[in-house]
Amino acid sequence: MRRSLMSLVWPIISGILLAIVLLNAFPQLLGERTTDDAATPVPDTSAVRAIAERTDTAERAPEVIEAAPLDRSQGPASYASAVNKAAPAVVNIYSSRMVERSEHPLMSDPFFQQFFGKDMPQRQRMLSSLGSGVIVSTEGYVLTNNHVINDADEIQVALRDGRETLAKVVGTDPESDLAVLKIPSDDLPVIQLSDSEQVAIGDVSLAIGNPFGVGQTVTMGIISATGRNHLGLNAYEDFIQTDAAINPGNSGGALVNAEGALVGINTAIFSRSGGSQGIGFAIPANLAHQVLDQIVAHGRVIRGWLGIDVQAMTPDLASSFGLKTLTGVVIASVVPDGPGDKADLQPGDVLMSIDGEPIVDAREAMADIAEISPGTQLPITIVRDGEKREITLTAGERPEASEVQ
Template sequence: MKKIAVFVSAALLTSTASLAPLPASASLPTEIFNQSMPSLAPMLEKTTPAVVSIAVRGTQEVQSRVPEIFRFFGQQEQGPRERPFQGLGSGVIIDAKEGYIVTNAHVVDQADEIQVTLKDGRQFDAKKIGQDKDSDIALLQIDANELTAIKVADSDALRVGDFTVAIGNPFGLGQTVTSGIVSALGRSGLNIENYENFIQTDAAINSGNSGGALVNLRGELIGINTAILAPSGGNVGIGFAIPSNMMNNLVSQLIEYGEVNRGRLGVSGYSVNSDVAKAMELDTNQGGFIQEVEQGSAAEDAGIQAGDVIIKVNGKSVKTFEEIRGKIGSLGAGKKVQLTVVRDGDEKSFTVTLKKAQGDDIAAERIHPIFQGVELENQSSGILVKEIAQNSPARRAGLQVGDVIRGVNRTETDNIAQLKSFFEDNDGMAVLNVNRDGRNLFVRIQ
């Protein structure tokens, strides 16, 4: 190789020496200077202000382990203890007026302090509106002016090979931009989250990019960067992002309820592959084979049967059962979804109204201990008290089934998320403004 390098260098020197120098008055053609170079800079100048850095602090419980040899001498386990932690991540401004910022749940989980730094250097303390660990999405809010929000694209329109740009804060270096393509769609079965429907990209994503933006060449948000496949601990060109449509569905629920009110289809099954297709004599090699339909479920009500193969969700093709689960899992209870199935060689379409997933009832006691044993529901007129357990604190305080909570301490509360936000910011005694059978009254809680 060294010989080749020397030969080439000599050839270049000989060739250069044979060239006559340009006259002083000579110049390159003007069209070369007037021609614009391809660049992502104009798009990034408009988009990057919507991507923020996030720093968190908090404490977490750790179990103190005593080695076996010391237990022999009578030393006992000390039990859990608190240990401080801090971390870095990224976020994306999706609503400039309200100051809403989307990030990953694992970035802000258990954080006592959340500080957001904008691209222009301004720093703000953020409030966590809600999070969903199962899909790794969290929603923050800051009180700030002159924010730039990102435009959200339709992630269902993505194709493998589309160009991508990842924006985030890797390793705490500050805002960083990398580029690549969509390597795959509908990635699942990675055991990263409970609901997986990832965009895979080869744009470099590293530690600290979590919660950052994956955008297209128009600067529109197509995904929230969330994970990497890193056997060596560094980037190997396999990163994963939560699709923007899935993020949108989850965030709308966090805004309305303060948590995800997940819908449920009520089927079990597995992914179709060539072996399954051959054994079951199916005409398709992909999709979700339905093994069982639960009695009284949304799927049964719509007419879906065991043996059906789901091949499309809302008109978009699906490859695996896990992808179907991810798409359905991001939709809220009561939402309608169009499913296309193959049954006996024919395609059939069903409109399914999702039911509330078991165990996903709004945990009212998380709002305030007074609501332990209470089921709340958002309505256009306020927050309806649907159920109250016998001998519950709320019943003793004077709340009744059918009451509609409209405010607390003379602060109007239109939904459960606002009620939860109030108690996060206020301690001590509170007075609920309640409408009961058309009459307004006040219920004191403490």
């Protein structure tokens, strides 16, 4: 019996010893992980399955179109070619005028004036100002702002190549703040004019001029807006707005596009400090071209005129006139013997349309009237005492600004 048990024990002991040896050599046989396996845990897919189950029953995420990476290699690395094309045609303008003033500040007091009358001692003083201009033709015509050369006794033009010459005034248009000068036409650089109607918000713009008299300077920005009006700067406003830095001395200079073509004539800035704050305005090249052509041809700008002053329609005014819309403008006054007076227009009439075109904005209406040739027969629609009336009016020629006032 003992012998039979011993024959069974040794195989069992041998099997246990063999199992211990195998488990030490191959621990994965017990389901344990090695050190390397523990460093890269297997993700738990239960959460993913749960999300998948929820999205099956709820609204799926919207499909979006992802833009391709921005390719900046298409943009110019430099605008030097545009500047080299336009800058030679941008000139510095120095204007001066003589003014007379009293020898002593007290002489401006009426109390002291009564002792001297008209024989008060006077002295002359030279006032000078600076600005910019743009050569726009081989004949030597230069566009600039009217306020740059207004009342000047002498105007000196300095070209980029160092040449200096005196300029004469061909004509001015205070209502658009433009002026045309002429300089000797001897191998002059000329700028190219763009179609300013094609200007788009976001286009690169370069302002070239003579800020603060430091010399020709180029600043860069974009076109911030077009068609700006109601600024109270000019009678006729259709400004291009840019954030290219424009400072005193830039007036009359060029606003050009990325190809060096003239987009507008820099005119004004909106600023609380007197320096550039990123809001500058330029007269569109198309308007400047029209003014140039008329001044060269006629010495002045010829505009259509109805001989009336108008004010914008407001909800209160519309209600008082019994109108259900804000279309139209209210005639505030009628110039005696003007076209409107001859057509029997009266203050308080509501001008609804001109030549079949409804009127929405007073300034836009004035600009449209200005483009009408004097002598044109215009059918107009007015509302008087709550009744619509059709009247035919003959457009006249707008008088000079001083005469209008």
